Amino acid sequence: MKLAEKITAFSIMLIITAASVAAVINGGAGNGFSQISLKNLADGGFCHVLSESFAAEFPFGKQLRSVAAEIGTKSGEPVVNGVYISEERMLSLNEYRLSAADNCAEVVNAYSADFEGAVYFTAVPTSTGIYGDSLPSYFLSVTEKQITERIHGSLDVNIRRIDAYTILKNLSDNYIYYRSDTKWTSYGAYCVYRTVAQKLGFIPVPYDKYSIRHVTDDYYGNLFTRTGYMESRADIIDIYDYNDGTEIVSCTGVDSHGIEHDINLYDVSAVESDNPYNLYLGEKMDYIEISTSVNNEKSLLVIGDETADCFIPFLTKHYSKISFVSADNYKNIIDKYTDKSRYEQTLFILGIDHISGKYRGE
Amino acid sequence: MTYSSLLFIYMFFPLSLLLYLIAPKKVKDGVLYAESLVFCGFMGLRIVAFMVVFCLVNYLAGLALYCISPKLKSIPLAAGVLYDVLMLISFRSSYFSYLHGFTGIPQAVFPVGISLYTLSAIGYLADIYKGNSKCDKNFIRFSLYIMMFPRLIMGTIVDYDTFVHILRHRRYNMNEIGRGLVSFTKGLAKKVLIADALYEFNSAVKNIPLSELSAAGAWLGIAAYILCLYFTLSGFSDMSCGLCRCFGMKFSNSFNHPLFVRKVRIFVSGWHIQVLHWFRKYIISPVSSKFDNPYVSKLVFVAVWILTGIWYDFSSGAALWGMLIGLAVIIENMLNNHKPFRPNGIIYTMLSITLMTVFLSQGSISKGAQYIAVMFGGNGNLADSAAAYMLKYYIVIILIAVYASTDLFRNTAARIKNSRFSGVLTVLTPVSSAVLLILCTALMSFIGQSSTMIIQL
Numbered sequence: 001m002k003l004a005e006k007i008t009a010f011s012i013m014l015i016i017t018a019a020s021v022a023a024v025i026n027g028g029a030g031n032g033f034s035q036i037s038l039k040n041l042a043d044g045g046f047c048h049v050l051s052e053s054f055a056a057e058f059p060f061g062k063q064l065r066s067v068a069a070e071i072g073t074k075s076g077e078p079v080v081n082g083v084y085i086s087e088e089r090m091l092s093l094n095e096y097r098l099s100a101a102d103n104c105a106e107v108v109n110a111y112s113a114d115f116e117g118a119v120y121f122t123a124v125p126t127s128t129g130i131y132g133d134s135l136p137s138y139f140l141s142v143t144e145k146q147i148t149e150r151i152h153g154s155l156d157v158n159i160r161r162i163d164a165y166t167i168l169k170n171l172s173d174n175y176i177y178y179r180s181d182t183k184w185t186s187y188g189a190y191c192v193y194r195t196v197a198q199k200l201g202f203i204p205v206p207y208d209k210y211s212i213r214h215v216t217d218d219y220y221g222n223l224f225t226r227t228g229y230m231e232s233r234a235d236i237i238d239i240y241d242y243n244d245g246t247e248i249v250s251c252t253g254v255d256s257h258g259i260e261h262d263i264n265l266y267d268v269s270a271v272e273s274d275n276p277y278n279l280y281l282g283e284k285m286d287y288i289e290i291s292t293s294v295n296n297e298k299s300l301l302v303i304g305d306e307t308a309d310c311f312i313p314f315l316t317k318h319y320s321k322i323s324f325v326s327a328d329n330y331k332n333i334i335d336k337y338t339d340k341s342r343y344e345q346t347l348f349i350l351g352i353d354h355i356s357g358k359y360r361g362e
Numbered sequence: 363m364t365y366s367s368l369l370f371i372y373m374f375f376p377l378s379l380l381l382y383l384i385a386p387k388k389v390k391d392g393v394l395y396a397e398s399l400v401f402c403g404f405m406g407l408r409i410v411a412f413m414v415v416f417c418l419v420n421y422l423a424g425l426a427l428y429c430i431s432p433k434l435k436s437i438p439l440a441a442g443v444l445y446d447v448l449m450l451i452s453f454r455s456s457y458f459s460y461l462h463g464f465t466g467i468p469q470a471v472f473p474v475g476i477s478l479y480t481l482s483a484i485g486y487l488a489d490i491y492k493g494n495s496k497c498d499k500n501f502i503r504f505s506l507y508i509m510m511f512p513r514l515i516m517g518t519i520v521d522y523d524t525f526v527h528i529l530r531h532r533r534y535n536m537n538e539i540g541r542g543l544v545s546f547t548k549g550l551a552k553k554v555l556i557a558d559a560l561y562e563f564n565s566a567v568k569n570i571p572l573s574e575l576s577a578a579g580a581w582l583g584i585a586a587y588i589l590c591l592y593f594t595l596s597g598f599s600d601m602s603c604g605l606c607r608c609f610g611m612k613f614s615n616s617f618n619h620p621l622f623v624r625k626v627r628i629f630v631s632g633w634h635i636q637v638l639h640w641f642r643k644y645i646i647s648p649v650s651s652k653f654d655n656p657y658v659s660k661l662v663f664v665a666v667w668i669l670t671g672i673w674y675d676f677s678s679g680a681a682l683w684g685m686l687i688g689l690a691v692i693i694e695n696m697l698n699n700h701k702p703f704r705p706n707g708i709i710y711t712m713l714s715i716t717l718m719t720v721f722l723s724q725g726s727i728s729k730g731a732q733y734i735a736v737m738f739g740g741n742g743n744l745a746d747s748a749a750a751y752m753l754k755y756y757i758v759i760i761l762i763a764v765y766a767s768t769d770l771f772r773n774t775a776a777r778i779k780n781s782r783f784s785g786v787l788t789v790l791t792p793v794s795s796a797v798l799l800i801l802c803t804a805l806m807s808f809i810g811q812s813s814t815m816i817i818q819l
Contacts, residue, residue, distance in 0.1 A: 002537050003788050004540070004787055004789075005539075005540030005541050005544070006537060006540055007540070007788070007792040008543055008791055008792040009537070009539040009543055010792075012795055013539070013543075015799060016371065016375070016376050019803075020373055020376055023372060023373075041406070041407055042406055043408065044404065044405040044406030044409060045406075047369070047404045047405065047406075050369060051363070051367055051809070051810035052809055054372075054810055055807055055808065055809060055810030058372075058807055061807055064800075064804040064807040065804070065807050065808060067800075067804040071805065076756050076759050077562065077752075077755040077756070078755070079562065081808040081809070136566075137570075138570045139566075139569070141569060226808070
């Protein structure tokens with residue numbers, strides 16, 4: 001047995017040493033170290049940051065996560081890293097609190113009270129909200145439908161609600177959500193756009209007027225990244241083009257560091273990048289200003305999150321100017337880059353996962 | 363940082379072991395102490411400050427006990443024990459949450475292992491008071507007794523003299539490291555592969571409102587809780603013993619396959635052995651020796667078991683859990699002595715332990731009683747689709763857990779070791795350890811650690 005112990009010591013130490021050296025070469029916990037502050041050093045929060053950063057750069061990370069997903073789905077419930085894996089699709093198991101809905105409604109009400117134009121609000125469910133019925137009931141103590149209803153019930157009467165949940169739920173047999181992502185597809189966004197456009201006072205562009213381009217049929221979304229589940233099915237990303245003569249005159253964005261960028265409504269090159277979803281409006285920006293050749297002097301302020309990225313292009317056919325403000329820090333961004341009195345309408349378009357995360361409270 | 367994290371396994375552990383092994387013998391303790399401070403530092407600088415103060419207070423109390431006149435000895439003993447118990451209560455219970463503000467440590471920050479090293483510290487002071495042990499003037503060595511990182515998280519509780527003996531007889535060679543790594547990977551697998559899956563299972567049952575839970579679901583939920591508790595505690599204990607062994611120190615395991623046994627008292631003798639030994643040595647024996655009455659001794663026994671329950675979880679349910687176990691052991695002993703019948707059998711023990719543990723898992727007596735009612739069909743629902751669903755997905759892990767919690771594997775390995783096929787183990791041991799390490803690494807690769815804990819000690 002002494003030989004066995006010697007071999008064990010040698011082999012395990014070899015694995016540990018090789019992995020740690022490779023992790024250090026990959027960048028190791030370098031990113032984590034850069035996020036150390038006095039506060040998280042004092043309360044130990046930096047250990048989580050460091051740990052996640054180390055895991056992200058761990059050698060053979062993708063392969064290991066894939067193995068873990070296999071073990072997870074075979075040895076117990078098909079839940080991996082908070083994602084339920086079914087044959088049809090992956091669904092994120094989010095824990096919601098109704099207090100998040102109340103807090104969100106409060107913020108929108110406060111904005112509305114201080115805005116002279118019309119305010120529109122739509123909460124966009126995740127794929128779990130639409131397809132979560134197939135999950136065992138104990139996974140979702142609060143559903144996205146309840147969150148939507150709670151927000152709608154708490155909004156001031158003058159705020160116009162757009163019930164994206166019901167629209168999407170009725171169309172759930174269609175390809176309105178990616179199988180490997182929490183977000184809606186362009187078609188899902190289009191379905192909601194039809195109602196939004198009407199509420200905003202326009203006639204929506206009919207579906208058959210668009211020419212639809214399949215940009216890629218090899219898209220693996222955020223749920224795939226979270227699970228590394230290799231047996232998941234790839235998704236298709238589409239672009240909806242409508243050549244009615246309307247052109248984008250300018251489209252500029254400002255990132256979180258205040259640097260200005262020229263951006264495209266559709267950045268096809270992003271499909272080959274680590275985040276193919278940047279196809280829609282490029283990298284994450286704090287503020288985006290889109291000017292079009294539409295000659296109606298109408299302007300719209302959109303306050304939203306990533307959910308709005310594939311939705312905004314549909315609206316460019318109706319406004320001469322659309323400004324998008326990231327919901328993360330919208331008050332400061334509006335103060336810094338624009339003036340809300342210049343807009344007749346404001347549209348809040350927020351994903352329910354974003355609402356749950358940002359307005360969670362205690 | 364816990365042992366079950368990539369940062370620990372692939373960064374902290376190899377570096378600290380290397381530093382420790384290359385350090386000259388004279389400074390090894392100092393190196394280990396510095397490494398332990400860094401380890402605590404990963405839990406936050408406030409925790410480091412707390413640990414240093416905790417060690418200092420007990421060290422000074424020990425010195426005072428040693429130096430002070432015998433008549434006044436009870437003062438530093440009482441002060442030291444009071445401080446230790448106060449710290450334990452302040453971190454383990456919500457009743458004294460204002461102490462978090464006093465110590466400046468946020469509610470969310472928990473000094474991992476406080477339940478165990480508090481017992482060690484109290485035992486140290488009690489031994490000096492009784493003259494069983496001498497006070498150690500070496501602060502670093504004493505601090506290692508309290509906060510040595512390989513022993514910090516659910517490590518083995520030993521008295522101070524035993525610790526110093528182990529420290530003085532450290533052995534450094536590849537065989538010890540090999541044995542240590544086998545124990546560590548076994549513990550890691552218990553935690554990451556089994557306990558985490560059972561934790562999810564138990565959480566799934568807990569997410570179902572009690573009024574909607576079927577009897578089958580309730581039985582599955584409590585089975586998952588017991589197995590998860592065992593694999594979490596024994597997993598960390600194995601990891602701790604393995605780490606200590608890599609650093610040249612041999613500590614005994616805290617669990618000896620207690621679940622599938624024929625009597626509750628056998629369960630008790632194999633469950634958290636050193637903790638129960640501590641309660642026996644420092645509370646039951648001294649108090650019982652004061653009284654010559656067997657009924658008082660039994661009362662003390664039950665009272666200490668209530669205390670043990672509270673040590674696991676500051677709740678009325680945990681206290682009742684302790685009381686019931688204490689009573690069960692006394693009743694078994696009485697019946698055994700008179701032999702009216704033999705209440706033996708694995709089913710009897712499992713059933714008793716399961717019903718008693720309901721109170722520990724639910725936290726309060728009323729919730730525990732409601733849960734037991736549900737287990738016997740109180741909701742008018744014996745089985746439902748949720749229970750069938752859970753059984754379908756978790757049956758594999760339950761079977762693995764049941765097998766791994768028995769001594770069948772250990773006995774098989776022992777038989778192979780003594781047979782002519784012993785060479786198989788030479789190949790199997792390193793291969794299985796490496797495979798377990800890789801599998802655990804894979805499962806921890808999402809967030810870098812396995813941090814779910816069914817109970818915080």
